Amino acid sequence: MKIAVSGKVDQVFFSFRGQQLRYNFVSHLSDAFQRNEIKFFIDKDVKKGQDLKNLFVRIEESSIALAIFSTRYPDSRWCMDELVKMKKLVDQGNLLVIPIFYKVKAKDARNPKCSSEFGRNFWKLAESVSSTSRKYQIAHWLEALHYKKRVILQHRKLLQ
Numbered sequence: 001m002k003i004a005v006s007g008k009v010d011q012v013f014f015s016f017r018g019q020q021l022r023y024n025f026v027s028h029l030s031d032a033f034q035r036n037e038i039k040f041f042i043d044k045d046v047k048k049g050q051d052l053k054n055l056f057v058r059i060e061e062s063s064i065a066l067a068i069f070s071t072r073y074p075d076s077r078w079c080m081d082e083l084v085k086m087k088k089l090v091d092q093g094n095l096l097v098i099p100i101f102y103k104v105k106a107k108d109a110r111n112p113k114c115s116s117e118f119g120r121n122f123w124k125l126a127e128s129v130s131s132t133s134r135k136y137q138i139a140h141w142l143e144a145l146h147y148k149k150r151v152i153l154q155h156r157k158l159l160q
Contacts, residue, residue, distance in 0.1 A: 012040040013059050015083065016068035016102075017076045025102055026068065052078060056085050065095055069109045070102045074122035074141075077129075083144040090147070110146055 012033065016026055026042065033040045041058045055078070059065060065086050073079050089095035101109060104118050112119035122145075126138045 010039055011058075011062045011064075012038060013062040013065040013086075014040060014042045014068065015059075015065060015079060015086070016073065017070060017079050018072040021068060021070055021072075021102065029066075052081055055082060059085050059089065059095070062095065065097045066100055067097055068100045068102055069104050069118070071104055071117040071121060073104075073109075074112060074118055074145075075125050077125060080125065080141045080144070084140045087144040087147050112142075112145065 014026060014029070016022070022042075022044075030040060030042060041062065043055060043058075059082065067083060067086065086095060086097050090097055099106075099109075105116070108116035108118045112122035114120050114123060122141070126134070126141070129137050
């Protein structure tokens with residue numbers, strides 16, 4: 001099945017965190033995509049600490065984004081900011097986001113609490129945000145995490 005949002009490149013953006021995922025789960029996915037001639041973008045050439053503008057452009061160019069949630073996903077400001085960007089594009093009708101929960105319960109990702117490793121990593125990152133932008137940034141991250149449930153429902157309607 002081919003899914004494309006009008007005006008977009010047939011490209012899938014991978015949003016994930018960590019070397020373990022990169023060299024296991026994601027590498028298997030990307031191999032399958034290559035065999036089936038599906039275009040995709042993985043941030044393998046982006047250096048830590050670089051500006052996110054290039055990644056945001058890649059997200060905007062994509063028709064679909066895979067948000068691969070693992071326990072390490074919320075300890076990355078990059079991942080959380082990518083998720084906020086993806087939510088904005090979904091709101092505009094310009095992107096389909098498919099969440100994948102890799103060794104994480106969906107409920108822990110939707111509502112991060114300190115009782116789960118996902119939640120502990122999220123709140124550790126939240127504590128590291130500067131006080132001037134902290135409240136605003138955390139609110140956007142939480143909104144994007146809560147939004148995933150609606151995105152799944154949207155996809156079910158689009159695929160029917």
